Amino acid sequence: MTDVSYFTQEGLNKLKEELHYLKTEGRKKISAAIAEARDKGDLSENAEYDAAKEAQGLHETKIAQLGNTLASARLIDESKLDLSKILALSIVKIKNVKNGATMTYQLVAENEADMKTGKISVKSPIAQGLLGKSVGDKIEIMVPAGKMEFEVLEISR
Template sequence: MADVTYYTKEGIDKLKEELHHLKTEGRANIAKAIAEARDKGDLSENAEYDAAKEAQGLHETKIAKLEGTLASARLIDESKMDNSKVLALSKVMIKNVKNGATMTYQLVSETEADLKSGKISVKSPIAKGLLGKSVGDKAQIEVPAGKMEFEILEISR
C-alpha cells in the first residue's frame, strides 16, 4: 500500500482537476491521434501509429499513478491542529541566526511543494529540522551549503 500523504484542500482539488483533464481532454486527444495515424494505411509499417499507441500507454500510466496518489491522499483538518509546534501544513517564520534574514515557509506534501510560493516539502532538510519545534526554539539544520541555524519566530496555519 502507498504511503499516506497529507494535503491542503487546494492541493487535493488541484490533483482532482489534473486527473479529470487527463481522463477527458487527454484521452480524447490521444484517441484522435491514433485515429489519424490509422487512416494513413498499413499499421505494420506506420511509425506514427506506433508513437500514438506508446503515448496512449504513457498517458494511462500517468492516470493510474495520479489515481494512486489520490487514493492515499488525506485532507488535514487544520482547525484541530496544535499551533504550538511545527507540523505538516504549518506556516513557519524563521530567522537565519547568522545573517538575521527572515523567511516564511509552509510545510506541505512533496507534490504541493513550490518554493516560489513559499511552500516546501515536509521531506526537505529544512522542514525536517523544524518539525516538532516551538516558537523560540533554535534548529541546527544540515543543508547542502553546510550547517545553518534558524530560530523559529512564529507558527501559524
C-alpha cells in the first residue's frame, strides 16, 4: 500500500505536467535514440543501443513512480485548515532561541520541498517538531547538528 501524499494545487499541477512531458516528449526522445542506435548495425555489439534501452527502462520506471504518486495524491483544501496550529501547508515563522535568528518555512509534501523557496518537507525533523504547535510555543528539535530550541512566532497560510 502506498502512502497518501498531500499536495497544494501548484504541486499537484507540477506533478501532472512532469508526467505528461515524460509520457509524450520524453518517450519520443527515447524512441529516437533507440532507432538511431539500431540503425548503426549489429545490436549484439552496440553499446549505444544498450544504453538507449537502459535509459528507456529508467524512463518508464520514473513514469510508473510518478503515476503511483499521483494515484495516492490528495489535494489539501486550505480553507478548512485550522490556523491556530501548525499543519501541512502552514507558513511558519520561527526564531532560534539561542542566536535570535528568524526563519520562515512552508511545510509541504516531500515532492514539493525546495529549501531555496523556503518549502520544507513535512517529514523533515524541523517540520515534525513543529506540527501541532501554536504561536508562542517553544520546542526542542533534534537536527543533524544537535538539539536546537525554536519559538513559534507566526502561523499563516
